[in-house]
Amino acid sequence: MTFSWQRTLVVFRKELMDGFRDRRSLYSVLFSSLVSPLIMALLFTTMAERQRSADELRLPVAGQAYAPAFVDWLSQQSGITIIDAPANPEEAVRKGEQDVVLLIDKNFAAKFSRSLPAPVKLVGDVTRDTARPKVQRVRSLVNTYSSQIGSLRLMARGVSPAVASAIRLEDLEVSSAQQRAARILSFLPFLLVMAAFVGCLQIASDSTAGERERGSLEPLLLNPVPRSALIAGKWLAAACSGALSIVVSVLLCIVVLSRIPLHELGGRFHLGASSYGLLVVIVLPLVFCSSALVIFVAMLARSYKEAQTYLGLLITLPLLPGILAPLYPMTGKPWLAVFPIVGQYALMEDVLGGNPPAAIWYAVAALSLLGSAILLLALTTRQLRREAIIFGRG
Amino acid sequence: MIDIRNLSKSFGQVQAVRDVTFSAPDGAVTGLLGANGAGKTTTLRMLSGLMKPDAGSLTVDGIDVCAQPLAAQARMGMLPDARGIYPRLTPREHIHYFGQLHGLAGAQLVASTAALIEKLGLQEIADRRSEGFSQGERTKVALARALVHSPRNVILDEPTNGLDIMSTRATRELIRRLRGEGCCVVFSSHIMQEVSALCDRIVVIAHGAVVAAGTPDELREKTGCDSLEDVFVKLAGLEDDAEEIP
Numbered sequence: 152m153t154f155s156w157q158r159t160l161v162v163f164r165k166e167l168m169d170g171f172r173d174r175r176s177l178y179s180v181l182f183s184s185l186v187s188p189l190i191m192a193l194l195f196t197t198m199a200e201r202q203r204s205a206d207e208l209r210l211p212v213a214g215q216a217y218a219p220a221f222v223d224w225l226s227q228q229s230g231i232t233i234i235d236a237p238a239n240p241e242e243a244v245r246k247g248e249q250d251v252v253l254l255i256d257k258n259f260a261a262k263f264s265r266s267l268p269a270p271v272k273l274v275g276d277v278t279r280d281t282a283r284p285k286v287q288r289v290r291s292l293v294n295t296y297s298s299q300i301g302s303l304r305l306m307a308r309g310v311s312p313a314v315a316s317a318i319r320l321e322d323l324e325v326s327s328a329q330q331r332a333a334r335i336l337s338f339l340p341f342l343l344v345m346a347a348f349v350g351c352l353q354i355a356s357d358s359t360a361g362e363r364e365r366g367s368l369e370p371l372l373l374n375p376v377p378r379s380a381l382i383a384g385k386w387l388a389a390a391c392s393g394a395l396s397i398v399v400s401v402l403l404c405i406v407v408l409s410r411i412p413l414h415e416l417g418g419r420f421h422l423g424a425s426s427y428g429l430l431v432v433i434v435l436p437l438v439f440c441s442s443a444l445v446i447f448v449a450m451l452a453r454s455y456k457e458a459q460t461y462l463g464l465l466i467t468l469p470l471l472p473g474i475l476a477p478l479y480p481m482t483g484k485p486w487l488a489v490f491p492i493v494g495q496y497a498l499m500e501d502v503l504g505g506n507p508p509a510a511i512w513y514a515v516a517a518l519s520l521l522g523s524a525i526l527l528l529a530l531t532t533r534q535l536r537r538e539a540i541i542f543g544r545g
Numbered sequence: 546m547i548d549i550r551n552l553s554k555s556f557g558q559v560q561a562v563r564d565v566t567f568s569a570p571d572g573a574v575t576g577l578l579g580a581n582g583a584g585k586t587t588t589l590r591m592l593s594g595l596m597k598p599d600a601g602s603l604t605v606d607g608i609d610v611c612a613q614p615l616a617a618q619a620r621m622g623m624l625p626d627a628r629g630i631y632p633r634l635t636p637r638e639h640i641h642y643f644g645q646l647h648g649l650a651g652a653q654l655v656a657s658t659a660a661l662i663e664k665l666g667l668q669e670i671a672d673r674r675s676e677g678f679s680q681g682e683r684t685k686v687a688l689a690r691a692l693v694h695s696p697r698n699v700i701l702d703e704p705t706n707g708l709d710i711m712s713t714r715a716t717r718e719l720i721r722r723l724r725g726e727g728c729c730v731v732f733s734s735h736i737m738q739e740v741s742a743l744c745d746r747i748v749v750i751a752h753g754a755v756v757a758a759g760t761p762d763e764l765r766e767k768t769g770c771d772s773l774e775d776v777f778v779k780l781a782g783l784e785d786d787a788e789e790i791p
Contacts, residue, residue, distance in 0.1 A: 153615070161645040165634075172633040172674075366629030370687060373593055374646035375619040541595050542627075 153377040162376075162384025163391075166358045170388060176353035183349035183396040187342035188403035194335045195411045201284055208285055211236040211243075214255035218263070218271075221255070224296055231292070244274045250282035251275045251289050266304055339404070340499035341473035343397060343430065344492065347437040348445070348466055350396025355389035355445035360458035363450075369541055378535045382528050386442055393438035401431050429502045429513075433495055436517035440491050441469070443524035447531045453543055472496045485509065488516035491523045546571050546729055547592065547698055552601035554587055561587045563753045565601070569731045569746070571697070574724050576744035577733035578777060584753040585733040586626050589702050592731075593623050605698055619647065622696030624704055628687035632676035636667050636686045639675070643690035654693075661689040664722075666715060681712035688719070699723050701732040705739060717743055741773045749780045756780045 170176045206229075213236035215222045226233045237243040240252035256262075256270035263269040271293060275286035302312035362368045371381065405427055448465050452458035472481075472493045481487055481497040485508035488494035494516045501508050534540050552565040562584045569575035577585045590596040592603050594614035603610040603617075610617040630639060640658045649657060662671045665685045670678070675686060684707070692699065701720070705713045720743055723730050734740050740747055741761060749757045749764070757764055757780045761773060770776045 157648075158646060161642070165638075165642050168638075169631055169633050362629075365631070366627035367631060368629075369595065369625045369627040370623075370629065370643075370690070371646075372595055373618060373621075373623050373625060373691070374643060375615040375648075376646050377615070538596055542590070 153379070154383070155377055155380045158376045158380040159383045159387065162381055163387045166354060166385050166388035167391060170354035170357065170392060173353065173357060176357065176392060179353040180350050180392050180396050180399075183346040184399035184403065187339065187346060187400045188407040190338065190342060191335065191404055192407040192411065194338070195408070198335070199411065201281055206230045206288075208232070208251075208288060209234050210251065210253060210289060211240070211249055212253045212255065213240055214257060214259070217255045217257055217259040218269070221259075221296060225253075225292060228292055240274050244276055244282075247276075247279070249274075250279070250285045253289060253293075336503050337476075337500070339430070339503065340476075340496050341470065343400065343434045343499070344437065344469050344473060344495060345466075346396045346400045347393050347434055348441045348469055351389040351393030351438060351442040352445055352462060352466075354392045355385070355442050356449040356452075356455065356458045356462060358385040358388065359446050359449040360452040361455050363452070363540070363543070364454040372535070372541060379528070379532045382446065382532050382535065386446055386524070386528055389442035389446060390438040393442055394435055397431065397434050397438065401427055401434075426502055426507075429507055430499060432513055433498045433502070433516065436520045437492070437495055439524040440520040440527075443527035443531075447527045447534075450531050450534050450540065468492075476500065482506075485512040488512045489519050491520050494519065546606055547575075547700075547731060548602075548604045549588070549592065550602045552588065552591060552603065553599045554591060554596070555599055561753050562591070562598075565750070565753070565755050567748045567755055567758055569698075569729050571729045572724060572727045573745040574720060574730045574732070574743050575746045575748060576740040577731060577748050577750060578735070578737075578740050579733070579750035580735055583735075583750045585735075585750055586702055587753075588750070589623070589625070589700055589731075589733060592700060593621070593625065594618055619694070620696060621698045621700055622691040622694065623700045624684075624688050624691050624702060626702045628684060630675050630678070630683055630686050633674055635670075635672050635674055636689065637662065637671045639686050639690045640693050644693040647694035649694060657693055657695065661692060664719065665689050680707040681709055684708060684712070684716075688716070696728070698729045699731070701730070703734055704732055705734070705736070713739075737774045737777055749777065751780065 208230060209232045210225065211234050212222055212225070215233065215235075222233055225231055236252050236254070237249060240249070240254060243249045244252055252274040254272035254274060256272070259269045259271070273286065273290060273293070275289075276282055277286075301315065305312045305315055362371065372378070405424075444465065445462060448461050449458040452461055469492050473496055476496060480500075481493070482500045482504055483506070484497055485501065487497035488508075498508055498512060498516060547569040549568065550566050552562055553560070554562040565584070565588055567575075577588070579585050587596070591598045592605075592610060594610045594617055597611065605617045605620050608617045608620065634642070637658060640661055641654060644654045644657060662668055665688060667682075667685055667689060670682060675683070678686070684704070688701075688704070699720075704716050704720075708716065717739075720730055720732065724745075732743075744761065746760055747758065747764060748755055757767065759767065764776050764780070765771065765773070768776045768779050770779060
C-alpha cells in the first residue's frame with residue numbers, strides 16, 4: 152500500500168482550517184472541554200456550600216421565651232445564630248423555606264424544673280440532602296445540652312455522671328467530606344474520555360460523512376493521492392481537535408480545583424501537578440483511537456445527519472466502562488492497559504487513587520490505542536475503494 | 546490521448562456499459578453523446594479510476610488506468626458528475642488544495658491558481674467563502690480545481706449542466722482554448738447544440754453501447770440526415786423508444 156506523508160499534511164492542514172471555520176466544531180471542542188471543569192466546580196462548590204451552611208447555621212427557634220437558658224446556651228455555640236421561627240414551622244420546612252426548626256414546648260420550664268425530660272421538637276425533612284448536615288448538627292447540639300444538664304443533676308444528687316452512661320460511644324467518621332470529594336474526582340476519567348470523543352466528533356464526521364453528502368468525495372478521490380494519505384490527514388486533523396479539548400479541559404480543571412476552597416471540606420486530598428500530568432499522558436493517546444473510530448463509522452454514513460445517528464450510539468460505548476466502574480473495580484489492574492478505553496479508565500483510577508502504575512503501562516496503553524487506530528484506518532481506507540461509498544450520496 | 550477498449554460494466558442485472566471502444570486524440574474535442582442513462586457517466590467513472598470495469602482496458606497517454614490509477618489520474622483533469630465544493634473554503638483555497646494534492650507548490654501553484662481564476666472569470670469571488678455560490682459559480686470552482694495541474698487530458702461530465710447562457714459560453718470558450726493548447730478533451734452531453742458547436746469527433750452511446758463514431762460530417766453522411774439532431778435521434782434509437790423526448 153502506498154502512502155505519502157506530504158499529501159497527508161496537505162489534507163491535514165485543509166481539514167483543520169475547514170474544521171475551525173466551522174462553528175459546530177468550535178462548539179464541540181468548547182463544550183467538551185468546558186463540561187468537565189464546570190461539573191467539577193458545580194459539585195465541589197455545592198458540597199463546600201452545604202458543609203459551610205451546617206457550620207454557620209441560622210437556627211429558627213419557636214418558643215424561645217419558655218427556655219431562655221437553653222436558647223442562650225445554643226446561641227453561644229460556634230456558628231449558631233438564633234432567629235425567630237416562622238409562624239407555621241412544619242409548613243415552612245415542608246416547602247423548603249427552612250431546613251430545620253427547633254420547637255420548644257410551653258411546658259419546657261415546668262418539666263425542666265421538676266427534672267423531667269423537657270419536650271423539644273426538631274422539624275426536619277430527611278429526604279432533603281441539603282438539610283441533612285444542619286439537622287444532624289442541631290440534633291447533636293441538643294443531645295450535648297441534654298447530657299450536660301443530666302450530668303449536673305446526677306452530681307447534685309451525689310451520683311457520678313459516669314454511672315448513667317453504660318457505653319461511651321465515640322464517632323470516628325471516615326466517610327466524611329473527604330470521601331465524597333474523592334467520589335466527585337472519580338467523575339474525572341469519565342469526563343476526560345468523553346472529551347476525547349466529543350472533541351474530535353465534528354471534524355471527523357464533517358470530513359467523511361459531510362464530504363459524501365456535499366458530493367466532494369468523488370472530486371477529492373480524482374487527485375493522484377493514496378487513499379491511506381487522505382484518511383490519515385483527516386484522522387490527524389480530528390485527533391488534533393480531540394487533543395485540544397482534552398488539554399483545555401485539564402487546564403481548566405486545574406484552575407477550577409485550585410479556586411475551590413477544598414480545605415473547607417476538611418479533606419487533605421488534592422491532585423498534584425504530577426497527577427494532572429499523568430492523566431493527560433493517559434487520555435491524550437485516546438484521541439488516536441477515538442478519532443479513528445468516529446471516522447470509520449462516519450464514513451459509512453451517506454449524510455451528516457445519518458452520521459449523527461450512528462455517532463449518538465457510538466458515544467455511549469466509551470462511557471460504558473466508566474458507568475460500570477463502581478460495579479467492577481478496575482484499580483490495581485494496570486494490565487488492563489492492553490485494552491483500548493477500558494485501560495484508560497483503569498490507569499486513571501490508579502492515578503486518582505494515589506497509586507500511579509509503572510511507566511511501562513502508559514506506553515502499553517498508548518501503543519494499544521495507536522494499534523487499534525491504525526487497524527481502523529486501514530479498514531476505512533478499504534471502505535474508500537467501494538463504489539457504493541464513493542458514488543453513493545445522501 | 547485516451548484509449549478505451551471493449552469496456553463493460555454491470556450493476557447486478559443491468560448492463561450499464563457493454564463493449565465500449567473509442568479513442569480520443571490530442572488537440573481535439575471528443576463528444577460523448579447519449580440520452581440520460583445511456584452509460585456516459587459510468588464510462589467516465591471507469592476512466593477516472595474510481596470504478597473498476599468488469600472487462601476491457603482504459604489507457605491515458607499509454608498508462609493503464611486500472612494498473613496505475615494514480616499515474617493516470619495525474620495526467621487527467623476531470624470534472625465529475627459530483628461537483629461538491631467546500632462551503633467554508635474560498636475558490637482560491639479550493640484551487641490551492643487540489644494543486645497541492647497534485648504535488649504543486651510555491652510560485653508554480655500561485656501562478657497556476659491566479660491564471661485559472663482569471664481564465665474562468667472568478668476574480669470577484671476568488672476570496673469569498675463558497676457558501677451560497679450559484680450553480681454556475683460552483684461549477685467554475687470545480688472546473689478550476691480540476692485544471693490546476695495543467696492536465697494534458699481533460700474530461701468533463703456534462704460541463705454545462707445547470708449553467709446560464711454566459712457561463713455556458715465561457716465554458717465552451719475554455720474547451721476551445723484547451724483544444725488550442727493541444728489537450729485531449731473529452732466531454733459528455735445530452736445536448737445536441739453543444740456537441741455540434743464544439744466537437745471534432747462524436748461518439749454516440751445508446752443503452753450502454755457505442756452506436757456510431759466519427760466527425761459530425763461523417764455521421765450525417767452515414768445516416769443520411771441533415772441535422773445532427775436527427776442523426777442523434779436515429780443513432781440513439783430514440784425513435785423506437787416509447788418515451789420520446791419532445
